[in-house]
Amino acid sequence: MLTDRQLFILQAIVDDYIQSAEPVGSRSLSKQSGMSYSPATLRNEMADLEEMGFLEKPHSSSGRIPSERGYRHYVDHLLLPHQLSNREIHDLRSLFARRVMETEQVVKQSATILSELTSYASIVLGPEIFESKMKQVQIIPLNDRTAVAILVTDTGHVENHTVSLPEALNSSDLEKIANILNDRLRGVPLYQLQNKITTEVAGLLRQHISSYREALLFTEETLQKSSEEKVYYGGKANLLSQPEFRDVDKVRMIFELLEEDHTMHELLKPEQGGLMIRIGQENANQAFEDCSIISASYSFNGNPVGTISIVGPTRMEYPRVIGLIEHLSRDLSKVLTNLYTDRS
Amino acid sequence: MLTDRQLFILQAIVDDYIQSAEPVGSRSLSKQSGMSYSPATLRNEMADLEEMGFLEKPHSSSGRIPSERGYRHYVDHLLLPHQLSNREIHDLRSLFARRVMETEQVVKQSATILSELTSYASIVLGPEIFESKMKQVQIIPLNDRTAVAILVTDTGHVENHTVSLPEALNSSDLEKIANILNDRLRGVPLYQLQNKITTEVAGLLRQHISSYREALLFTEETLQKSSEEKVYYGGKANLLSQPEFRDVDKVRMIFELLEEDHTMHELLKPEQGGLMIRIGQENANQAFEDCSIISASYSFNGNPVGTISIVGPTRMEYPRVIGLIEHLSRDLSKVLTNLYTDRS
DNA sequence: TTTAGCACTCGGATATCCGGAGTGCTAACA
């Protein structure tokens, strides 16, 4: 469909435009090193490429810029794998350098580093804990009416909240409850907890605790999942340096969307796994019509549990961003799996 | 120094400008309800107020806007206490409605609600845990080489991180370590932990654990404070709706600063307690020269432990924002103290 | 002391002009 020469020219135009943010004309394109055609020849080819929908003109007498279809073709067929620089590799590796770590910290830092390296905005979804299994429950009374409930999963995730203590339960009741929970629920995936409570735990509570109703209610509060999606952002301000986002109103829509954690989670949550690239309108969302989003999932034991993403203008440095994101998602998966999987 | 009439006029001008964002001229001012002077009279007074530095003109033949000094005088002497609307009170109260809660959630939500009510940006610093006291330590092995360390404070704060298990320590060692820590460190303020470890815990470890060096190192890792300041933002995008922030470059500086959690923490950390208002240049920081920041600390047991703040243009609705912030900081203090203080 | 009148100022919106980079087309060329 496209001749080799047309492909070559398309690639040169996209590369040039990504780099300069200016429409590229036949004259300047022909001066580019490695380009051995005269402006007139290029004009002909460019006209053809435009007719086929790979290029467009901002106005009738200006140079060409890639259309969304042009970018799409570029990432699907013309993308040369990008070799990460030492600096980049070093920065990414520094994430995992510490011996002591908290997954949340690592994930948060990932967002920051990714945005610094790319100078776009980054969004990282923290690992889903939905499928991970209960390891231990702890109820720690703080005073006569408040306690902290702690739930630890096999993935090292620690969930905690403050619960108020019903007067009807004394400290030996609490101990009994904790014992029952640990006994019955160890190894149960979090999404089944609620279920198990009604089917198994409730009966035991009734047997062993006099204030049964309070105990059951309290148990449910204790294990209530905080549910909240963890979404971390890095370098949103970077977007403001991009020439395509000089317009405050346009950028406001983007920023407003970027503050809706829930929507962003829906948009980016890990699905099939692997790499996802959405260019311009491909993001169903109106606010992102001039943006591209590249995202990759990271996994735990082979199951995708979270994603790391980059948001930038459609005129994005695709090769570099893809290289970085793929690298980081691999590293994250490796570290998570290494840390929390039994070697045996 | 200022006549009553001048004060009255200054107030009217500030109120008008806060509301309209347009320089206010003598003609329109005189039409304002409650204003019984002719434009000419107002012109004279306004000229005087300008000479004294309370007003300024964007250019020689335009209406007046308040100078920073004008705003300062306004907040110091002219501020009428603002009565919160039902809607506002209701929204604020909803924060504390749940029975089960996590302090972090409440604090995060505070930022969101505050920004929604004000349509400025809000910044909330999570409670300092520096002074709170150790309640319990838990070491939970996940597999043969990784464990989760959990530290609970008397303020219900749960700190946790993943630590790698030295081969030299077996599970009975871990138990011993945990026992020693709980025995010796209960009630010790977090900022003294490091100290206590070297003076008291080290000796005990040497006595009871054969692999003493590994045990000590491990202990230190376990109790390492995550140190990280908790800073939550709400409604940054709101700033983009303010007419004074139409300029992307100006707003970029602000947003970049707002992403530096550490700097913001320094800027806003609770000091004397009480209300702080910084207008324009009073924020030493260049990026905030067109902003005002209002912040109030909230406290636990009378000690200020965190702050809630609003960032907006110098043309800010001071009365309303101050009302909201004071109300919320009082509520937060009350709830925190109620939850985590022994009633006895 | 307050007010009306008036000449003056200046920003912002609108219209006009102009240069330059770029295009499409045609005709000459290898």
Added chain:
DNA sequence: TGTTAGCACTCCGGATATCCGAGTGCTAAA
């Protein structure tokens, strides 16, 4: 037949000119 040079044309963007109106300061009258 594909490539290139030449040329007339287009259109953006910046610079300049013009105009309008809201607002001011000043003076003089009430």
